[in-house]
Amino acid sequence: MRELGEFALIDRINSGRLQTPGVLLGPGDDAALVAAPDGRFVVTTDMLVQDRHFRLDWSSPQDIGRKAIAQNAADVVAMGAVPSAFVVALGCPADTPLNVIDGLADGMWTEAARAGASIAGGDLVRSRDIVISVTAFGDLRGRAAITRAGARVGDTVAVAGRLGWSAAGLAILTADAESDDFAEALAAHRVPQPPYAAVLNALSGTAVAETPDSTVADADGNTTHQRPSSTGASDPGDIGLNALTDVSDGLLADLGHIATSSEVAIDLDSAALRDKALDRIAARMDADATQWILTGGEDHAFVGTWSAGYPLPAGWVPIGRVSAGHGVTVDGAARPGSAGWESFGGVDSAVAGEPR
Amino acid sequence: MRELGEFALIDRINSGRLQTPGVLLGPGDDAALVAAPDGRFVVTTDMLVQDRHFRLDWSSPQDIGRKAIAQNAADVVAMGAVPSAFVVALGCPADTPLNVIDGLADGMWTEAARAGASIAGGDLVRSRDIVISVTAFGDLRGRAAITRAGARVGDTVAVAGRLGWSAAGLAILTADAESDDFAEALAAHRVPQPPYAAVLNALSGTAVAETPDSTVADADGNTTHQRPSSTGASDPGDIGLNALTDVSDGLLADLGHIATSSEVAIDLDSAALRDKALDRIAARMDADATQWILTGGEDHAFVGTWSAGYPLPAGWVPIGRVSAGHGVTVDGAARPGSAGWESFGGVDSAVAGEPR
CATH class of the missing domain: 3.30.1330.10 (PurM-like, N-terminal domain)
Structure with a gap:
């Protein structure tokens, strides 16, 4: 070089x-x-x-x-x-x-x-x-941005993509337990596969016919000068997707950001989060698949909150509910311990532990 | 932290x-x-x-x-x-x-x-x-981008901002020769001051009234669907600024990029590049101010080529001429030695020499 x-x-x-x-x-x-x-x-x-x-x-x-x-x-x-x-x-x-x-x-x-x-x-x-x-x-194709701040009481929390698989792959690599049986988890850790299409296909019908800074006339013929709408706060779109993030720090941590930004509480259904294939890997690694699913980052699945009246598009699985209050719970109970990845201090799930 | x-x-x-x-x-x-x-x-x-x-x-x-x-x-x-x-x-x-x-x-x-x-x-x-x-x-405010590829035979080469001062500051620091007398050069190395306004004020009158993807009618009433113009190749703007870059790798190297991209030759006038204040510093450092000016990077002055018929705006100083051919010369002669900064291999003007 x-x-x-x-x-x-x-x-x-x-x-x-x-x-x-x-x-x-x-x-x-x-x-x-x-x-x-x-x-x-x-x-x-x-x-x-x-x-x-x-x-x-x-x-x-x-x-x-x-x-x-x-x-x-x-x-x-x-x-x-x-x-x-x-x-x-x-x-x-x-x-x-x-x-x-x-x-x-x-x-x-x-x-x-x-x-x-x-x-x-x-x-x-x-x-x-x-x-x-x-x-x-x-x-944004003329649509409002979908932020973490748009979740509403009564929304369904749903996920597109896998959870916990990158953490499983990391655990296997850390334990030096690589084998062909674990190929899928190892691949998931090495190359996350965010399901871009699950979001973009769902949104593709919702573009707002709006040009930036366009001048529009109302019913009385008065014109107003429109700026592009700046955030997702105003327009949930046709499909009822009110808040959205990707799972990078861990499901609890990332939903915690949505709960805080939206000033709501989120409760997850542990049964909906179960993944039998991940359970089998966890059993062999003497690990807890639920911990991987709830706190493992880097899968880059998408998690969103959807208005209750709207059908979930292809690729989305319901895992919980938005209610009044604050914080994230699982089956109604707070979850002790790690809430995901931080770069400095706190629990550290770095690939190499504490490097140098 | x-x-x-x-x-x-x-x-x-x-x-x-x-x-x-x-x-x-x-x-x-x-x-x-x-x-x-x-x-x-x-x-x-x-x-x-x-x-x-x-x-x-x-x-x-x-x-x-x-x-x-x-x-x-x-x-x-x-x-x-x-x-x-x-x-x-x-x-x-x-x-x-x-x-x-x-x-x-x-x-x-x-x-x-x-x-x-x-x-x-x-x-x-x-x-x-x-x-x-x-x-x-x-x-771009509706204007064409000004690339390195627009220089034309006959253009005046002009610079806005200082050349060689960052290199002088680096030389002083490397020689551990800091003193109050050298404050200006040291400051120039520590914080380059690109003269943004010299470019932006010159351009500010030249915005093209064009909206992206607008439909326009020609003299015969035929309409065409216009994409935003993609590069600076087509529109030099009112002020005659045909090619532009900032001096980051060294004047000879950066003008070399313009000469190559535009398929022209550039000759610089060494007298126009003289800087008496820099000469005084160079004399005390037993160094060559011309070398600093021609090959020192990081000042982030702007150098452009201007159509001959247009007056140079405030802050711009003529330093050379574009002609047919290729390469960059000074007073008609090729300049031996270093042509500026490269990150790997070649001459290495890193602040710390060869780090680790």
Whole structure:
């Protein structure tokens, strides 16, 4: 890598990549240019650090690249937005093998394509550890953003995607208990598979015919100058999806964010959360599948609260209910112990425990 | 920092910050929401690594925060866009003192305000070294992007901002020759001051009255559906600014990018580049001011090529000419040696030489 130099390496990474049409100007200039037909764009950023968020002896570079994009794309979709582009800043030691760089880039492009977008640009620098910083963009297609603050008393809590499988894979890797029997859990940890389509297909019929800053006339012919609606507070959409997030810190922690932001209580039904395949793995690992499901992060399932009168779309499973009050309970009882991932202090579920 | 925990620390960093109106939804949800009235947005990302791009014994946390934002804002402005928002991913060791975090955040907010924007969101993770990854956004206000590919034979090459001062400051720090006499150069290295206004004021009269995907009629009444123009290739704007970049890798290297992209040659006039104040510093440091000016990066001056018939706006100084051919020369001669900064291989002007 040292021999190739920064510019040649960037050329190598970008060689043969096809930008999606929303990327109007890709890598090679001072900045990229991305379409924002909605007149607004959703943006989120996540940093992944070697031996803290991933390990090269546990995951292939391709897997790590996919995971880095997936967790950012999940945040975009969790706002109700369609992924439009990514940018990536990558820090690497000078002696990083070229196949690691190539693998990271290939994985990123693979997952970006799965999310329907491409990588519009980036930065490449030298660092002691591999550091991957992804920023992801999305377009709301004229809809209101779906925040964590929109849950209403009486809503059904439902999930799309798997819970606890990434935590199971992590437990297997930590115990050095890899085997073919555990292939599914290991894959789930290495490459989360956020079910983007479960959200986006449900929303795709709900675009509001609105252009940014458009002038509209009311019934009396008076015109008003409209700004794009700024948050999801006002418009739950046709499908009754009032609040939405992705499960990145753990189900209890992420629903805790919804409960706090929405000023409601959430109760989960443990029976609805049971996963017999996960129970079998937990039994062999002498672990508790319920703990994985409730506190394991990184699966990037989507969890939302839905108005009671609306049918749940394909891919969504009811797991609880929103009521008046505060906090998150399971079968009516508070759950002791860990409530998920924090980067500093508190319970630490880092891949490598307490690194260095 | 460890005691406080991730979420409390993020609250602390964001406490009391005022978002600019273009940030429709700030920190606290899965993603932020930023206005893009143009229907497109410019995006760039840069990663800064401790002891490679900055040193805590050479710069204050405030200075480092300002520099991180400034170099990204400069890339946005170098496309002809108005900064609209930033997001920041920050990696820190668990034992990082709180005043370092606070200083970094304060510096970032200070420079974001200077660029006319705010910090819409971010991420905070643990890492071995401090790593700052900034992504910056800008709005083109209906204008075409000004790329590196638009230079035309006969254009005047002109610069806005200082050249070589950051390199002088680096040389002083490297030689451990700090003194009050060198305060200006030291400040220039610690906090680059890209002259955003020199570009943006010049452009502010040139907005094209165009809405994204608008339908327009030609003289015969035929309508066509227009996409936003995607690059700067088609529209130099009223002011005759055909190509633009910021000086981040060194003047020769950055003009080399323009020459290559535009398929032209560029010749610089060494007399126009002379800076007597820098000459005085160079004499005392037994160094070559011309080398600093031609190859020193990080000043984030703006350099552009202007149609010959147009007067240069305030703040711009002519330094050379575009002609047919290729490559960059000074007084008609090729310049031997270093052509600027590369992250891997080649000449390495890292703040700390070859780190670890």
